[in-house]
Amino acid sequence: MNNKCNLIRDILPLYVEDMVSTDTREFVSEHLEHCEACRAELEHMRKPADIIPNTDIVPLRRIKKELFIKRLQTVFLTAILACAIVTVIFGILTSPKFFSYSDDLFNVDSGADGSITIAFDNKVTGYSCMKEFNDETKTEIYQINAWTTTWDIYSSNRGKQNMVIPFDRETNVQIYYAQNDGSEDVLIYGINDNAYQDTVTLPRQIFLPYFMLAFLVLAILAVLRFLLKNKQAIIVWIDRSLLFPISYMAAHLCTKGISFTSYSSKRDFCIIVLVAMLFYFAMLTGISLYKAKKRTSQKNFED
Secondary structure (H helix, E strand, C coil): CCHHHHHHHHHHHHHHCCCCCHHHHHHHHHHHHHCHHHHHHHHHHHCCCCCCCCCCHHHHHHHHHHHHHHHHHHHHHHHHHHHHHHHHHHHHHCCCEECCCCCCCEEEEECCCCCEEEEECCCCCEEEEEEEEECCCCEEEEEEEEEECHHHHHHCCCCCCEEEECCCCCCEEEEEECCCCCCCCEEEECCCCCCCCCCCCCCECCHHHHHHHHHHHHHHHHHHHHHCCCCHHHHHHHHHHHHHHHHHHHHHHHHHCCCCCECCHHHHHHHHHHHHHHHHHHHHHHHHHHHHHHHHHHHHHHC
16 A cells, blocks of 8 residues: 555545545546555445444433433322312312391292292302101101302302292192201291101211221221331332322311311212322322432432
């Protein structure tokens, strides 16, 4: 290999990239026509280079994936907490405020077809009715109440509330108004036969047994966790199960406070369960984020 070949080979990288002048290109091309070794070097340069995989990409991808999962969990936690707060506020704002009996609260009229119409005052935004039947006296007994809510007072207009009881020739009708404040129910339609005299509609104590059951389950799981603290596979499931009673009790305290009675038990129970589910997933996600952050901090400390 002479000095001219050395010069050509120094120029070949620029020649391949078309970064030489016209005179230089002609000079290199003329030499390549007569030099087999330089032509072989040119062909070698024009071949695609073998890409050596960078082993550093694997841990970078893992870190990127972990960061994405952490970001997704954070968004999920924020969304769940927001939903839980909105549900609690909604439950408080729509909690019924029952009206005590008054003469201007409603009007009771009998229609030409024998039906009974109860027209509530405009301040009433909701009512409920329970029906019983007395076989001895062949009497249909209705217990009604009326309420409004903070939400309805400030942001809703449901219109005038009316209730119609159809006529039945074979039965008598008694209608009582349940005040839901510890006072006696008031007979507003029908003949007083003293069967339901001095009756008081009491709130249901439905939530106290559920709260005590959740507390009992929490205590049992806590004892099991202490006894099985060396069995990590079981501890994981116990920790997840512990969140169920904690979520329920927290949801109850957020929606009902320390009260365990309710005149609208079905509604209140549904709201408590919904909030409890949101709290459970929020705590589960929060614990996962805390453990991931703890592992990262420990790894950084070891490095």
